[in-house]
Amino acid sequence: MKAEHVNAFLVPAISVLKKMAKLEAKIGKMSKVEQPAPPSAERYLSIIIGLKGDLSGSVILSASDHVAKAIAGAIVKAPPESVSEQDLNDIMAELANTVVGNATGALYDIGVKAGITPPTVVLGNSVCFRFDAGMDILLIPILMEIGEMTMTVSLTRM
Amino acid sequence: MSKRALLVDDSPYIVKELARILANHGYEVAGTASNGLEAIKKYREDKPDFVIMDLVMPQMGGLQTLLLLKKIDPDCTVIMTSSLSGKDKIVECAKAGASHYILKPFEEDKVIEVLAKVVGS
Numbered sequence: 001m002k003a004e005h006v007n008a009f010l011v012p013a014i015s016v017l018k019k020m021a022k023l024e025a026k027i028g029k030m031s032k033v034e035q036p037a038p039p040s041a042e043r044y045l046s047i048i049i050g051l052k053g054d055l056s057g058s059v060i061l062s063a064s065d066h067v068a069k070a071i072a073g074a075i076v077k078a079p080p081e082s083v084s085e086q087d088l089n090d091i092m093a094e095l096a097n098t099v100v101g102n103a104t105g106a107l108y109d110i111g112v113k114a115g116i117t118p119p120t121v122v123l124g125n126s127v128c129f130r131f132d133a134g135m136d137i138l139l140i141p142i143l144m145e146i147g148e149m150t151m152t153v154s155l156t157r158m
Numbered sequence: 159m160s161k162r163a164l165l166v167d168d169s170p171y172i173v174k175e176l177a178r179i180l181a182n183h184g185y186e187v188a189g190t191a192s193n194g195l196e197a198i199k200k201y202r203e204d205k206p207d208f209v210i211m212d213l214v215m216p217q218m219g220g221l222q223t224l225l226l227l228k229k230i231d232p233d234c235t236v237i238m239t240s241s242l243s244g245k246d247k248i249v250e251c252a253k254a255g256a257s258h259y260i261l262k263p264f265e266e267d268k269v270i271e272v273l274a275k276v277v278g279s
Contacts, residue, residue, distance in 0.1 A: 016263055019263045019265075020263045076171075086170075087170075087171065090169055090170045090171040091171045094169045094171050094172055094262075097169070097214070097241050097262075098241040098262045098263050100241070101214070101241025101242045101243065101262065102261075102262075104242050104243065104244050104247075105242070105244045105245075106243075107244070108243075108244030108245060108246060109244075115214075115242070116214060116241075116242070117214075118168060118214055118215065118216045
């Protein structure tokens, strides 16, 4: 997994949260894994954005229900508890779409043409994502005062 | 008379956000659609003054829809929106006949600046 490809996702992860939700965020300690660890039993919301073109793989943005509601509430300037489940899914899907979409611009600037798929929303307790053996997988914690989100970047090994 | 928009995006949140921005600045929403197929139908039914349309949508994407709209009405005004920030996408939309391209996340001032330039206030 090339550092320049990963870097393309880091800046939008922070800048989009700032622009959309007025939230300050920073990148935590990243870790390359064979497969993500089994998740917590807590209910999680995950948004999957597929990558295609010169880069093949996916980006998954995951947050606990509690953190996702806080982010969504910040985006629409409403109390987190007032955000309906449908609105929560829509808003977080758009957040993920915007982060990954913006990353394709940074990729284009380094000569990598990548497109994205519409978002897929997954929610539930103990949801486990498994990736093909030929993928490089990187877990990127995104740290905020309201809690943590994880960006899982999986790219086909080149 | 207020200029009327057709809003096309598979994200209900984005449609609401655009509707809010338009309403704040004296534009009307003629209709909404969540994919290109619906957009073509609504364009014919609602006869908007302009269209604001997302690039990446299920069933039929924005670029394909733009090309179809231009065949139906060569003078239609279509403003593309997307989170895709690569110059190749912007050029592709311009070549297909888009009047402008607004990058997500939206900044209200930027949206209104584009509308004033393309559609008039």
